Amino acid sequence: MxxxxxxxxxxxxFAGVQALRDVNFSxxxxxxxxLVGENGAGKSTLMKVLSGVYPAGSYEGTIVFEGEERRFRxxxxxxxxxxxxxxxxxxxxxxxxxxxxxxxSHPPSKFGVIDRDEVxxxxxxxxxxVGLRESPDTLITDLGVGKQQLVEIAKALSKRVRMLILDxxxxxxxxxxxxxxxxxxxxxxxxxxxxxxxxxxxxxVAKVADHITVLRDGxxxxxxxxxxxxxQEDRIIRSMVNRDMAHRFPERNAKIGEPVxxxxxxxxxxxxxxxxxxxxxVGFSVKRGEVVGIAGLMGAGRTEFAMSLFGRSWGxxxxxxxxxxxxxxxxxxxxxxxxAGLAYVTEDRKQLGLILADDVRKNITLASLDQVAPGRVxxxxxxxxxxxxxxxxxxxxxxxxxxxxxxxxxxxxxxVVLSKWLMTDPKVLILDxxxRGxxxxxxxxxxCIINELAEAGxxxxxxSSEMPELLGICDRICVMNDGxxxxxxKGAEATQEKIMRAIMRNDRNIGNAAPAAAEMGGSQL
Amino acid sequence: MTDKTVSLPExxxxxxxxxxxxxxxxxxxxxxxxxxxxxxxTGGTLLQPLNLTNLVxxxxxxxxxxxxxxxxxxxxxxxxxxxxxxGFVGAVAAVLMVTxxxxxxxxxxxxxxxxxxxxxxxxYWVAFFGIPSFIVTLAGMLVFKGLALAVLQGQSLGPFPAxxxxxxxxxxxxxxxxxxxxxxxxxxxxxxxxxxLVYASAKGRSREQSHGIEVEPYAFFLxxxxxxxxxxxxxxxxxxxxxxLPNVLVIMTALIALYGFVTRRTxxxxxxxxxxxNAKAAKLSGIKTERLTFLTFVNMGVLAALAGLxxxxxxxxxxxxxxxxxxxxxxxxxxxxxxxxxxxxxxxGGAVVGAMIMGVMNNGMSILGIGIDYQQVIKGLVLxxxxxxxxxxxxx
Numbered sequence: 001m002x003x004x005x006x007x008x009x010x011x012x013x014f015a016g017v018q019a020l021r022d023v024n025f026s027x028x029x030x031x032x033x034x035l036v037g038e039n040g041a042g043k044s045t046l047m048k049v050l051s052g053v054y055p056a057g058s059y060e061g062t063i064v065f066e067g068e069e070r071r072f073r074x075x076x077x078x079x080x081x082x083x084x085x086x087x088x089x090x091x092x093x094x095x096x097x098x099x100x101x102x103x104x105s106h107p108p109s110k111f112g113v114i115d116r117d118e119v120x121x122x123x124x125x126x127x128x129x130v131g132l133r134e135s136p137d138t139l140i141t142d143l144g145v146g147k148q149q150l151v152e153i154a155k156a157l158s159k160r161v162r163m164l165i166l167d168x169x170x171x172x173x174x175x176x177x178x179x180x181x182x183x184x185x186x187x188x189x190x191x192x193x194x195x196x197x198x199x200x201x202x203x204x205v206a207k208v209a210d211h212i213t214v215l216r217d218g219x220x221x222x223x224x225x226x227x228x229x230x231x232q233e234d235r236i237i238r239s240m241v242n243r244d245m246a247h248r249f250p251e252r253n254a255k256i257g258e259p260v261x262x263x264x265x266x267x268x269x270x271x272x273x274x275x276x277x278x279x280x281x282v283g284f285s286v287k288r289g290e291v292v293g294i295a296g297l298m299g300a301g302r303t304e305f306a307m308s309l310f311g312r313s314w315g316x317x318x319x320x321x322x323x324x325x326x327x328x329x330x331x332x333x334x335x336x337x338x339x340a341g342l343a344y345v346t347e348d349r350k351q352l353g354l355i356l357a358d359d360v361r362k363n364i365t366l367a368s369l370d371q372v373a374p375g376r377v378x379x380x381x382x383x384x385x386x387x388x389x390x391x392x393x394x395x396x397x398x399x400x401x402x403x404x405x406x407x408x409x410x411x412x413x414x415x416v417v418l419s420k421w422l423m424t425d426p427k428v429l430i431l432d433x434x435x436r437g438x439x440x441x442x443x444x445x446x447x448c449i450i451n452e453l454a455e456a457g458x459x460x461x462x463x464s465s466e467m468p469e470l471l472g473i474c475d476r477i478c479v480m481n482d483g484x485x486x487x488x489x490k491g492a493e494a495t496q497e498k499i500m501r502a503i504m505r506n507d508r509n510i511g512n513a514a515p516a517a518a519e520m521g522g523s524q525l
Numbered sequence: 526m527t528d529k530t531v532s533l534p535e536x537x538x539x540x541x542x543x544x545x546x547x548x549x550x551x552x553x554x555x556x557x558x559x560x561x562x563x564x565x566x567t568g569g570t571l572l573q574p575l576n577l578t579n580l581v582x583x584x585x586x587x588x589x590x591x592x593x594x595x596x597x598x599x600x601x602x603x604x605x606x607x608x609x610x611x612g613f614v615g616a617v618a619a620v621l622m623v624t625x626x627x628x629x630x631x632x633x634x635x636x637x638x639x640x641x642x643x644x645x646x647x648x649y650w651v652a653f654f655g656i657p658s659f660i661v662t663l664a665g666m667l668v669f670k671g672l673a674l675a676v677l678q679g680q681s682l683g684p685f686p687a688x689x690x691x692x693x694x695x696x697x698x699x700x701x702x703x704x705x706x707x708x709x710x711x712x713x714x715x716x717x718x719x720x721x722l723v724y725a726s727a728k729g730r731s732r733e734q735s736h737g738i739e740v741e742p743y744a745f746f747l748x749x750x751x752x753x754x755x756x757x758x759x760x761x762x763x764x765x766x767x768x769x770l771p772n773v774l775v776i777m778t779a780l781i782a783l784y785g786f787v788t789r790r791t792x793x794x795x796x797x798x799x800x801x802x803n804a805k806a807a808k809l810s811g812i813k814t815e816r817l818t819f820l821t822f823v824n825m826g827v828l829a830a831l832a833g834l835x836x837x838x839x840x841x842x843x844x845x846x847x848x849x850x851x852x853x854x855x856x857x858x859x860x861x862x863x864x865x866x867x868x869x870x871x872x873x874g875g876a877v878v879g880a881m882i883m884g885v886m887n888n889g890m891s892i893l894g895i896g897i898d899y900q901q902v903i904k905g906l907v908l909x910x911x912x913x914x915x916x917x918x919x920x921x
Contacts, residue, residue: 355802
């Protein structure tokens with residue numbers, strides 16, 4: 001049987017970072033091909049190459065689809081051939097009806113006037129096909145996430161589909177919805193449609209996949225024919241995480257003291273869906289001089305947990321006790337949290353961390369203006385000196401402290417954010433994805449800074465999706481999944497396999513996944 | 526002006542210094558060019574003492590409101606109601622002073638408080654309820670325009686007590702013996718101001734130098750100081766040779782200095798810019814973003830009330846049409862002066878220069894006899910052009 005799709009020796013790099021290296025990937029007609037791998041392994045990049053989001057010429061390698069070499073200029077080219085991608089964040093317009101959404105770009109029409117009878121007739125057909133019992137008139141906003149996912153699939157089917165790509169389709173679905181969706185996939189298989197399923201849930205993959213490809217660091221590391229051999233979860237997990245330590249980490253001599261931050265029975269509800277418990281009665285602690293990692297997949301609730309601690313800046317109905325150096329703290333606002341000695345370095349530097357139009361100096365002093373402003377009037381000389389000190393100490397590469405932060409590289413921007421929080425002299429620093437989008441050299445510098453912070457007796461919490469990073473710098477790693485801690489390892493004992501297994505096992509047991517990353521949009525800010 | 530130079534070879538330092546400062550002073554240079562243009566075209570009428578004094582009086586209320594509007598725009602909002610609020614407060618002032626014979630000091634304070642209350646009422650919806658400021662203040666514009674009509678029952682009301690009129694039409698008292706045409710007290714104040722400005726910038730420069738901070742090249746500093754002092758002296762000379770410094774110019778100058786200081790040097794000023802630059806980041810840095818937004822609207826209300834009083838005192842009567850369309854001039858002044866419609870960027874000096882550009886153009890075109898129809902067309906094109914240049918500069 002010849003393959004319907006063949007991607008040969010695909011390589012792609014972004015500004016010096018190699019995202020894909022010589023990836024070979026093929027899908028047969030009527031096959032469900034699962035693509036698995038860690039966050040950042042290159043799954044989404046590969047699918048963007050396939051669908052033309054990254055146009056021909058911006059990558060190396062060839063794509064052969066239905067016997068011909070294809071060079072897609074954009075997503076319309078691939079859609080014209082029936083390659084349809086359904087993204088993790090749904091692209092539906094909430095205040096339009098199901099029918100309007102399905103036929104958004106190409107409604108059946110006569111002389112430019114939309115033929116409503118035809119729209120409704122075809123919508124009903126499509127909804128029946130995906131097994132969704134809703135009126136075509138229903139607004140998207142009135143549907144649950146699971147049903148929205150089915151509308152997306154119906155929308156895909158309204159076009160000519162030869163190959164369906166689903167990016168973590170069940171991440172935000174409950175057990176029943178997930179099962180319904182997987183059944184649909186199997187029905188498509190009968191119709192000869194090829195499917196690519198990107199998923200973190202190995203139990204699902206095991207249930208429906210005909211073939212599994214494992215990506216790691218942009219390479220194909222394993223390829224399993226599910227009909228030829230039994231599926232071994234351990235083998236998949238090992239392939240996903242086993243890698244030579246490409247990064248190096250600074251030496252670390254931990255001197256760990258008494259607990260500085262202790263959280264008990266911490267529970268947080270979603271600000272927009274107040275019935276949904278996002279953080280489920282968890283306990284957590286950091287000691288002086290300790291670096292604690294929080295591992296987990298996207299949407300596990302790590303950022304929500306951190307922000308809820310930091311002056312209740314995320315979530316509602318927050319309950320539980322928070323003790324700093326043994327004293328109970330309420331911390332009702334960010335200002336109170338900063339005063340008490342907490343600092344939170346956000347995951348998203350540009351949106352939440354920096355004022356990009358302002359210069360380095362203003363960004364560094366923003367959270368602690370009182371220190372340079374006796375009587376609420378800023379002493380600009382004192383401010384300049386402090387900012388220059390941090391520039392030297394943190395090795396921020398900029399022309400001077402008057403340079404706009406928007407002009408700096410990611411690594412230097414991160415150092416500005418770190419300087420801002422160091423200036424508040426925190427007892428506990430929470431760093432959310434501190435090295436995301438930063439080159440290897442700057443990463444090493446950030447690790448050194450983290451080490452220095454711990455050595456100075458501060459408690460450091462690092463949230464990261466890069467497991468080698470956590471293994472390299474943490475004294476202790478807590479694993480979070482679905483709003484609860486599901487495992488804890490000492491730095492020396494932890495391995496990527498153990499962490500991954502803790503996450504996967506837990507996912508299977510609960511069956512119900514964590515809230516989707518898309519819903520992080522519900523942040524109260 | 527703090528220096529923005531780095532340790533570079535002397536020549537490059539001068540080059541980069543000029544480049545940086547051209548952007549800062551671009552609008553000021555446009556103002557000077559426009560003034561020169563009209564000075565030539567009107568055959569010297571523009572800078573005649575009488576006309577210059579009138580120019581100040583005519584534009585004082587726009588400048589006063591532009592100070593508040595700048596802060597509102599910097600936080601990323603807009604206030605469309607300022608014209609109506611100014612008109613309404615003027616009407617209330619007339620009713621208090623003319624109809625009920627309330628003492629002018631009490632009426633003055635009551636009107637400023639009324640402005641604060643109006644600002645608070647509008648700011649409350651914007652800051653704490655998250656209703657777009659465009660909508661809240663559009664509603665405010667209709668409400669206060671209507672209330673002004675209601676309070677005045679559709680009639681003009683005047684005249685005001687003589688002391689109140691002094692707010693706009695008065696000049697500072699002459700304390701020194703008269704010397705014919707020139708008013709010595711005004712001239713003296715101008716000279717002291719010029720010296721004070723030069724002294725302050727010299728002191729700031731040496732202070733920075735003593736801390737080892739790179740400062741602007743000496744030649745630039747000297748040239749700038751001389752130009753500044755000459756400009757201030759020449760301006761006061763012109764004003765002093767008519768009737769001396771108008772009271773409203775003193776108020777205006779004091780307010781410009783105050784707001785310049787608040788925006789550049791105080792914690793609250795810095796935080797206002799942070800809110801406009803990135804509200805989420807500011808909030809996660811412990812800044813009370815809602816409260817600050819609320820306060821900028823309260824401040825705007827007070828300044829709109831003050832402008833309304835100045836305008837009423839100038840006309841010596843409150844009319845239902847007072848304040849009509851002021852908001853457009855005020856907003857245009859801020860944008861011409863380089864404020865960003867996206868928030869976070871804008872300078873007090875810029876807004877003042879923007880207001881003066883509008884004022885000089887109004888005045889110059891009127892002297893030239895250009896009809897009100899084409900005046901509007903030209904002003905509109907200048908606004909669009911100024912903002913285009915700014916956007917282009919930022920893209921580079």
